[in-house]
Amino acid sequence: xxxxxxxxxxxxSRAKAITVLLGIAAFFLLLATIVxxxxxxxxxxxxxxxxxxxxxxxxxxxPIEFLVGxxxxxxxxxxxxxxxxxxxxxxxxxxxxxxxxxxxxxYLSKPLSRARLLTxxxxxxxxxxxxxxxxxxxxxxxxxxxxxxxxNPAFLSVILTATLCFAVLYTMMMVLGIATRSxxxxxxxxxLFVYILAPILRNRQGWLFAISENRLxxxxxxxxxxxxxxxxxIAATANALIGGQSVSWxxxxxxxxxxxxxxxxxxFLFERKDL
Amino acid sequence: xxxxxxxxLTKTYSTRSKHAVxxxxxxxxxxxxxxxxxxxxxxxxGKTTFIKLLLGIIHPTGGEAHVLSARxxxxxxxxxIGYLPENHRFPPYLTGGQVLSIFGRLxxxxxxxxxxxxGEMLDLVEMGRWRDTKTAKYSHGMLQRLGLAHALLxxxxxxxxxxxxxxxxPVGRKRFRDLLLxxxxxxxxxxxxxxxxxEVERVCDRVAILNRGRLVRSGSVREMTESEHVVVVxxxxxxxxxxxxxxxxxxxxxSVDGLVVTATVRDTRELxxxxxxxxxxxxxxxxxxxKKSTLEELFLEAVTENVV
Ligand SMILES: Nc1ncnc2c1ncn2[C@@H]1O[C@H](COP(=O)(O)OP(=O)(O)OP(=O)(O)O)[C@@H](O)[C@H]1O
Ligand SMILES: [Mg+2]
Numbered sequence: 023x024x025x026x027x028x029x030x031x032x033x034x035s036r037a038k039a040i041t042v043l044l045g046i047a048a049f050f051l052l053l054a055t056i057v058x059x060x061x062x063x064x065x066x067x068x069x070x071x072x073x074x075x076x077x078x079x080x081x082x083x084x085p086i087e088f089l090v091g092x093x094x095x096x097x098x099x100x101x102x103x104x105x106x107x108x109x110x111x112x113x114x115x116x117x118x119x120x121x122x123x124x125x126x127x128x129y130l131s132k133p134l135s136r137a138r139l140l141t142x143x144x145x146x147x148x149x150x151x152x153x154x155x156x157x158x159x160x161x162x163x164x165x166x167x168x169x170x171x172x173x174n175p176a177f178l179s180v181i182l183t184a185t186l187c188f189a190v191l192y193t194m195m196m197v198l199g200i201a202t203r204s205x206x207x208x209x210x211x212x213x214l215f216v217y218i219l220a221p222i223l224r225n226r227q228g229w230l231f232a233i234s235e236n237r238l239x240x241x242x243x244x245x246x247x248x249x250x251x252x253x254x255x256i257a258a259t260a261n262a263l264i265g266g267q268s269v270s271w272x273x274x275x276x277x278x279x280x281x282x283x284x285x286x287x288x289x290f291l292f293e294r295k296d297l
Numbered sequence: 298x299x300x301x302x303x304x305x306l307t308k309t310y311s312t313r314s315k316h317a318v319x320x321x322x323x324x325x326x327x328x329x330x331x332x333x334x335x336x337x338x339x340x341x342x343g344k345t346t347f348i349k350l351l352l353g354i355i356h357p358t359g360g361e362a363h364v365l366s367a368r369x370x371x372x373x374x375x376x377x378i379g380y381l382p383e384n385h386r387f388p389p390y391l392t393g394g395q396v397l398s399i400f401g402r403l404x405x406x407x408x409x410x411x412x413x414x415x416g417e418m419l420d421l422v423e424m425g426r427w428r429d430t431k432t433a434k435y436s437h438g439m440l441q442r443l444g445l446a447h448a449l450l451x452x453x454x455x456x457x458x459x460x461x462x463x464x465x466x467p468v469g470r471k472r473f474r475d476l477l478l479x480x481x482x483x484x485x486x487x488x489x490x491x492x493x494x495x496e497v498e499r500v501c502d503r504v505a506i507l508n509r510g511r512l513v514r515s516g517s518v519r520e521m522t523e524s525e526h527v528v529v530v531x532x533x534x535x536x537x538x539x540x541x542x543x544x545x546x547x548x549x550x551x552s553v554d555g556l557v558v559t560a561t562v563r564d565t566r567e568l569x570x571x572x573x574x575x576x577x578x579x580x581x582x583x584x585x586x587x588k589k590s591t592l593e594e595l596f597l598e599a600v601t602e603n604v605v
Contacts, residue, residue, distance in 0.1 A: 027402035035390050124386035128447075131352045131380040132403040135372050296310070296355040 024134045028142025029149055032116060036150055039112045047158040054162060058169040063089075090172040094264045097162055098180045102257040105155045105184040106191065110212050113147040114195060115205035126297045137289045140196060144285070147192055148185055155184045176263040183260040190251040190277045191216065193284035200291045216253050223247040224254060251277035298366055300455050300486035301328035301351065307359030308346050308510075320346040321510045323360065328503075333477055333487045335497040335518075337592075338507035339600055344490045345383055347507070348459055352380060365455055376405045379453030381444045383460045383490070389433035393424055393443050396432060397450055404451045411450075418446035421476070437464040445473070456480065458489040462496060474500050498522065498592040506599045514599045521595055527551070527588035528568060530558040534581035544578035559588065 033040065057063075064086045120126060120143065129139055159180050167173040191212055198208040222229055226243045234240075255273035262269045308321040321343040328334045336344050349355045351362060353370050367374035387396045394415065401411040419425045422442035432440065441464040448456060462470050477487055477500050491497050497504060498518060505515035514521070535556060536544055545553070548571055550560040558575070562568040568585075575582060 023405065023407070024403050027399050031388065031391070031399050034395065035388060037390065122386065124382060124384045125388065127349070127352070127354055127380070127382035128385060128387065128400060129403065130354045131375055131378065131382070132400065133372050133375040133405050134403055294356075 024132070024138060025142045025145060028139065029146040032143055032146025033149060033153075035116060035119075036112055040150060040154065043108065043154045044157055047154065047161065051158070051161040051165065054165045058165055064170050086170055087172055090166060090170050090174065091265060093166065094174065094177045095261050097159075098177065098260045098264060099257065101155055101159060101180050102184045102187065102260065105151055106188055106216070106253065106257075109147070109151045109154075109188050110191065110195070110209060110216075113150065113192065114199065114208045114212075116143060116147065117196060117199035118203045118205050118208075121200070121203055121297060123297075130297060136292050140285075140289055140292055144189075144192060144196065148189055151188045152181060152185045156181045174264065176260075176266070179263045180260045183256050186274070186278070187251075187253050187256040190256070190281040190284075191253065193281040193288060194251075196288035197284055197291065200288055200295065215250075220250065220253055223250060224252065248276055249280060251280045253277075298330065299327050299363070300330045300332075301326065301334075301362070301364055301488060303327075303347075303351075303360065303362040305360035306347070306350060306357055306362050308343070308350055308355065309358045319510055321350070324507070324510075324512050325360075326505055326512065326515065328486060328488055330486050331481065331484050332502040333481055333489070333500050335501035335504040336488065336490050336507060337492075337494065337497060337504055337596055341509075342507040343510040344507055345459055346510075348380075348457055348488075348490065351457065352378070376451065377454045379448035379451060379456045381448040381456075381458045381461055383463070385440070385444050387432045387440065387443065387447075389431060392429050392431050393419065393435070393446075394428040396443060397447060400447055401450050406451055414450060414452070418450055421449070422446045438466060438469065441465055442469070454485060456485060456487045456489075458487065460490055460492070462491065462493055470496065494592045494596055504592070506596060508600050514595075518592065522589050522592055523587055526561050526563065528560055528562055528571070528585060529588050530560070530571070530575065530585050531583045532556045532558065532575070532580050533583040534579075536575065536578050536580040540578040544574055544580075548574050556583075 067086060067089050117140075120129065120139075130136065159178055163173075163175075163177050194215065195208050195212055198211050199205070202208065223243070223246055226247055230243045231240055252273035255270075256277055259269055259271075259274060303324055303326045305323045305325055306321060307323055308319075310318040310320055312318060324343075324347065326347075336347065338344050346355070350357050351364050351369055352375070353372075357369070362369045364371075365374050365377055391399065397415045397418065398411065401415065406414070416425070419428055422445050424439065424442050424446060427435065427439060427443075432443065435443065441461075445458075445461065448458065462473055465473060474496065477489075480487060489497075489501075501518050503515070503517045504521065506513050533556070535541075548560060550558050552559045560571055562571055572582065572585065
């Protein structure tokens, strides 16, 4: 009962941003529809292109399947990149403003535990990401399917991976938001993590290992890599699924584990706080 | 069973700077079911701190408290509590109707009952017209009215109000007082904070005065304001000057101001002796009343004597 109310509240708090995002997505969907209407993509493609042997396309794929695979791959990467970037911005202020004096009392005086309040906000933020990426991905998938006759449901996994990737990052944002009560510092730290620390850890063999050959040092770096979430690799999962390649699930479950720990820590911090 | 019961409730805020703020020290208080209880005190006395402790918004550093027989921190009991925070800020992106709908659901109210109750409460605070306007566009008093509607929404057994009449116009205040008395008639308990002592005096059954985190006085409003030992006798005719000195020697009044005599009496017997003496010395009595001090006088006295 209280979770749906909190989700509705969270969505309403970002109604304008969600509307703008859906509007932008609708614009691109419209553009794609126009392209599909004015050109006959499959025949134009088969007439002009010979299929290279590329490992992102399952062997034995027809030229048009190859094309759709390419487009899906690009769209998946783009969708997830934009979704994460934008949703971190949109959602970072939600907890700090819930915790503002005069507002937090209204929520906390209700028969609702603090853990549940956080859960409601968490689900609400995930709903924002799932809704916007879902709208765009399902739209694109439908348009491409109708135009080319190729229906690869694996593309829709971007909705899941984008939401999952955001979910893990959001648990970090919850801890930061509760500790600092500031949207700006939350955004800064999350972006530093996603665009600097995570890539460094991921490429530790190339970069970090060059610094020292010490085995302890290298083990610590490895450990850090396994502990911290792996946004890039979660996103890459969708591409692997689309391409029909084997998927490495380690980045997914290790990130989920990290997220669960962060969530618990956020609840712990929030429970103890005087508001 | 008490509506609110605290024993040695203490709260020290730890701040970044070295000195911690002791906002509440050892407050033991009892609020009985069905009464209107006022907590008074100067700015920074700890009134809001006390309320926030009761609702689990902040955690005590000492002592204990029970609300509606449940320990503070018991989330479920909040279903039966209505709370109006001081300087509350409703989410500005919600309309008045949405505020009540969302917080009503968070309060555990279900569908049909909630919907009919929302309309009722908005009408009660005369905000029906503004139901579909975002609260960002509300005036101060309108926000306060919505806050009251929100606090009353779940038909609470215990109503906790922090500065409830803040921002209300005179008509609104009058209606608010009537509302409180009406609620008390229905057996509800009301706990409120206010700086408007004339109002507190009119509606509260009992009050407590808090100063610098300590409880300095508490009791029923009537007992506190009605002084047992001081009476005011108004005369229709003065005691003739010739007898007056003699009378004063016997009765030793606090003051004689024209026709108004103020005197201390220990009991009823002494009061009657005073009246006899006035009559025997030629005074003609018009009325005798026990002296009443206003809550304001009492408050100032309690708060200043504690400063030293
Ligand atoms: N979050 C906090 N951190 C540190 N100190 C605080 C905090 N909240 C309140 N205080 C301090 O606790 C004391 C009591 O504050 P409180 O808000 O309870 O006063 P009050 O009686 O409600 O005053 P007012 O009549 O002005 O509303 C004050 O000295 C205040 O500075
Ligand atoms: Mg206060």
